[in-house]
Amino acid sequence: MEVAKTDDVNGEHRARIMAWVGSEVLPHEADVRAWLRRTLAPEDAEDVIQEAYCQIAGLADVDHIQSARAYLFTTARSVVLMRLRRARIVRIETVSEIDNLDVVGEDPSPERVAAGRRELARVRRLIDGLPDRCRRIFELRKIEGLSQREVAERMGVAEYIVENDVGKGLKLILKAIAEGEGKAERAITRMEKDERARDSTSDR
Amino acid sequence: MNERETAQAIADRAAEWVARVDRAAGDAVVQAKLEAWLGDDVRRRGAYFRAQAAWAMLDRASVLRAGQGYEPEEAPERSARLTRRRMLWGGGAMAAGVAISITGFDLLSSSDQRIETALGEIRRVPLHDGSFAAVNTETTLDVTLKPKVRRVALARGEAWFQVAKDRARPFIVESGDVRVRAVGTAFAVRRTENGVDVQVTEGVVEVWRTGDEANARRVAAGARTFVGNAAAPVLAPAVVSASAEIDRALSWRSGQLVFDGDTVAEAAAEFNRYNQIKIEIADPTLGQEKMIGRFRTNEPDAFVRAAATLLDAHAEARADRIILSRH
Numbered sequence A: 001m002e003v004a005k006t007d008d009v010n011g012e013h014r015a016r017i018m019a020w021v022g023s024e025v026l027p028h029e030a031d032v033r034a035w036l037r038r039t040l041a042p043e044d045a046e047d048v049i050q051e052a053y054c055q056i057a058g059l060a061d062v063d064h065i066q067s068a069r070a071y072l073f074t075t076a077r078s079v080v081l082m083r084l085r086r087a088r089i090v091r092i093e094t095v096s097e098i099d100n101l102d103v104v105g106e107d108p109s110p111e112r113v114a115a116g117r118r119e120l121a122r123v124r125r126l127i128d129g130l131p132d133r134c135r136r137i138f139e140l141r142k143i144e145g146l147s148q149r150e151v152a153e154r155m156g157v158a159e160y161i162v163e164n165d166v167g168k169g170l171k172l173i174l175k176a177i178a179e180g181e182g183k184a185e186r187a188i189t190r191m192e193k194d195e196r197a198r199d200s201t202s203d204r
Numbered sequence B: 001m002n003e004r005e006t007a008q009a010i011a012d013r014a015a016e017w018v019a020r021v022d023r024a025a026g027d028a029v030v031q032a033k034l035e036a037w038l039g040d041d042v043r044r045r046g047a048y049f050r051a052q053a054a055w056a057m058l059d060r061a062s063v064l065r066a067g068q069g070y071e072p073e074e075a076p077e078r079s080a081r082l083t084r085r086r087m088l089w090g091g092g093a094m095a096a097g098v099a100i101s102i103t104g105f106d107l108l109s110s111s112d113q114r115i116e117t118a119l120g121e122i123r124r125v126p127l128h129d130g131s132f133a134a135v136n137t138e139t140t141l142d143v144t145l146k147p148k149v150r151r152v153a154l155a156r157g158e159a160w161f162q163v164a165k166d167r168a169r170p171f172i173v174e175s176g177d178v179r180v181r182a183v184g185t186a187f188a189v190r191r192t193e194n195g196v197d198v199q200v201t202e203g204v205v206e207v208w209r210t211g212d213e214a215n216a217r218r219v220a221a222g223a224r225t226f227v228g229n230a231a232a233p234v235l236a237p238a239v240v241s242a243s244a245e246i247d248r249a250l251s252w253r254s255g256q257l258v259f260d261g262d263t264v265a266e267a268a269a270e271f272n273r274y275n276q277i278k279i280e281i282a283d284p285t286l287g288q289e290k291m292i293g294r295f296r297t298n299e300p301d302a303f304v305r306a307a308a309t310l311l312d313a314h315a316e317a318r319a320d321r322i323i324l325s326r327h
Helices: A002-037 A044-058 A070-084 A090-101 A114-127 A132-144 A148-155 A160-180 A182-197 B007-023 B028-038 B040-063 B091-096 B242-249 B265-273 B286-290 B300-311
Strands: B114-115 B123-126 B132-135 B140-145 B150-162 B173-174 B177-181 B186-191 B195-202 B204-207 B216-222 B223-228 B255-265 B276-283 B289-298 B313-317 B322-323
Touching: A002 A044, A002 A070, A002 B040, A044 A070, A044 B007, A044 B040, A070 B150, A070 B300, A114 A160, A114 B040, A132 A148, A132 A160, A132 B040, A132 B140, A148 B007, A148 B091, A160 B007, A160 B040, A182 B322, B007 B028, B007 B040, B028 B040, B028 B140, B028 B177, B091 B265, B114 B150, B132 B140, B173 B265, B177 B195, B177 B255, B195 B204, B195 B242, B216 B223, B255 B265, B265 B286, B265 B289, B265 B300, B276 B286, B276 B313, B289 B300, B300 B313, B300 B322
Parallel strands: B150 B173, B276 B322
Antiparallel strands: B114 B140, B123 B132, B132 B150, B140 B150, B150 B186, B173 B177, B177 B204, B186 B195, B195 B223, B204 B216, B255 B289, B313 B322
């Protein structure tokens, strides 16, 4: 029983970190991805993001982290550096890019105001974007709080269908998170504009 | 070796695992199978954690349960299609930025021009015949326009010429005993300690040594040839695989240096062509490292900083040089 109790404590702790990642980190993932893609091939950027989450999963505590956004950028940066050092050929431009981190990783404060409301709206949009049966299952599971078995009973379908749809819906939601909600694209456009302004001495 | 599992495939499997664990919470067999799938794979572990976090985030929706108000905040935004801001080796990207301004051109007489650039200076100069020259660091050019011929003497340095078409007046660049002739075309000539390098970006030029015009070699767009100082005849030009390679070599025209698999030592030597502050590589093994990257000609410090970060080396700035060394 002693072991089980420790597990519970750990489970609760892990759940807290997970909730933090869900509400604080995931919303910035698309920006980090856009930033990584400035210098990495898309598939390399994906690898970096997965490795970054693996590092975050290993955190003992998140209370000391002031900005989840900056933390995600910094973690991705260290993964890129690790990979570059392992690579045979050194891609120096990437390092120059990631030296710009301070600028890119800043918290866009106005956007984070009313974060709770925004997050709720986001969750609603993500669920609403699912195909019909999927959406119904997610509503019953996440809004009504039913278990998968109860959802199956309520809808009169086999339990494995519910499990399949949960998997399918979550894949779609993860993709939507990866693509961001127009925010990343705007940020990139903004950065390009700044850069053009800097380069305006060009005579060509 | 097996084909590498894609990040997308891993992300999809991770979502399926979350669904399975959610259905069979606490089932030791499912848990064991999950652990077996995760193994020591950092990508799988990261993807699974991410999927779990997204799944947990959806719990936020529980406040939407009957009786709790919900007002949509804004219309769903269109999904972002992320355009890569720039491709690393995209052709047109070279035109990106120029840090050096032009200061006009010097006139000797109405038809003769002497063009001289200082260390680090890159100049774009229109010639009086309608041609155009991009003149690289530490270069001296004398342009003489005669009724029958246009002559450009390259005493030192490097220049790229966009030649105005004029069948009656061939355009000849003279560098030491090497001659390069074009009618209407674009090419670069660089004079080094060891010989003369010719790179053609458009059309065709002919290259020969003085007194050996019968053995002139034709060099076409996308090719380059090097004529050494030894009095040997001009050899057949080396055809460069793609014009991208030449674009890269000529990226100085837009104030940039582009490296692709060059060693750190070679890159440092390139920077040293342009800057008073010289890069010194204290450890030869550091110089052997290969690299890819794009920089401005006048930012050796940015290059050294990047190289130091990547190679886990140490950069030390002195008054007249920057030293890259092992810790």
